[in-house]
Amino acid sequence: GYYELVVDYIGINFSNPEMVTYQTQLEGYNKNWSALTSTRRVVYDRVGYGNYSFKIKAFNADDIGSEIKSAFELRINKPVYLAIWFYAAILIMLSLLVYIIIRLRERKQIKFQIYLQDKLDERTHEVIMQKEKIEIINKDITDSINYAQNIQASILPPVSKLQGKFTGAFVFFQPKDIVSGDFYWFGEGENDTFIIACADATGHGVPGAFMSMIGTTLIKDIYSRVSVDTPSKILSHLDREIMTVLSQNLEAGGSNDGMDIRIAEINLKSHKISTASAMRPMIIYHEGEAIYVTGNRISIGGQYESIEKTFDTENYRLNKGDKFYMFTDGYADQFGGPHGKKFKTGNIKNLLQDIHDKPMDEQYNHIKNTFELWKGDMGQVDDVLFMGIEI
DSSP states (O other): OOEEEEEEOOOOOSSOGGGOEEEEEEETTOSSOOOOBOOSEEEEEEEOSEEEEEEEEEEOTTOOBOOOEEEEEEEEOOOGGGSHHHHHHHHHHHHHHHHHHHHHHHHHHHHHHHHHHHHHHHHHHHHHHHHHHHHHHHHHHHHHHHHHHHHHHHHSOOHHHHHHHSSEEEEEEEOSSSSOSEEEEEEEOSTTEEEEEEEEESSSHHHHHHHHHHHHHHHHHHHTSTTOOSHHHHHHHHHHHHHHHTTOSTTTOOOOOEEEEEEEEEETTTOEEEEEEEBOOEEEEETTEEEEEOOBSOOEESSOOSSOOOOOOEEEEOOTTOEEEEEOHHHHTOEETTTTEEOHHHHHHHHHHHHTTSOHHHHHHHHHHHHHHHHTTSOOOSOEEEEEEEO
16 A cells, blocks of 8 residues: 655756755645755655655756656556455455355255254154054053953953842952952852952053953862851962962072952851961941951962961951951052042941941942042052952
8 A cells, every 4th residue: 555656856957966855745745845965866665655746956066956746647556456446356255255145145055954854754753653663562452461351351250249148248349450460259059158259469460450350260279169157268278379380499590479358158058157368357247336357467378488378367256247358559559639648448437337328339439438538640550450259
């Protein structure tokens, strides 16, 4: 933007040319004339763009000066980069560059979005295919479990058979899943006896159903033997055979599966009841008074024990109209109520105290409705089996 201007000049004096002095002025650069000098060159630094007029005066030895002469006019054009059109061009170029960058970024973003969408469509297709496969597998499994439910239901004896032998009876049976680990069994024995079993096998769902089928089959087989004539003997045989079937011994180190069970044998003529238990209680109402029967605190099967388990038979003489109740832990362990807590056995006692004198069908409805009301919106935590019999 700036230039150096060098001007050489000479004044003509034939008599004494060495005594000629000069004064110069560059209008547009400085306002004043320079001092007198004999130098025939003047240098102007940092001369910018604009219009200039170089003037000079010459003086002889007698200091007589010449007329002021305008030696030359000078015009320095403005640099290109300071021109308005240059700024406009730069602005246009910058705008064009920004536009190109934006377009390139948009195109890149569109390509990336298309790539993501293709990947998403691909993954979605895979998920849909997997979902369809899972649905087919789930349907097959569900159909198999539903068929297993039919098999389990066919193994369980009809409640009408129980109701036909007693003044009244009910069975509230509600699996957590389609099939159940809880099961019941009853059948007629010799000498006017009738046996009832209320059991809770390990687990629920399909594993529990397998255990319940094993338990039902073994109980029927054991009760048919002449030598097994008391509930305690049935439990002892059942314990040994469960451990044999499931290889629960020291050598094999088999599973810990087993069951809790209450067995009651009733003489239909004398109304004597003999009962033995592995972990399951019974509540008897004799002449309006409640009797809570705990039983033995050991389970059937499970971990191997070197000492043989002992189960005790307890006998009670009942009268016509007396009632007894057997149940698994699913009812008492159900969470719900106003505070989301377990129902517990204490509330079962209170419930039976309120309804034991009602007809058995009303008792069934009350027990079922109470359970559903207590459970509310909470999920069922276990299989539920609750049996009531009136002598």
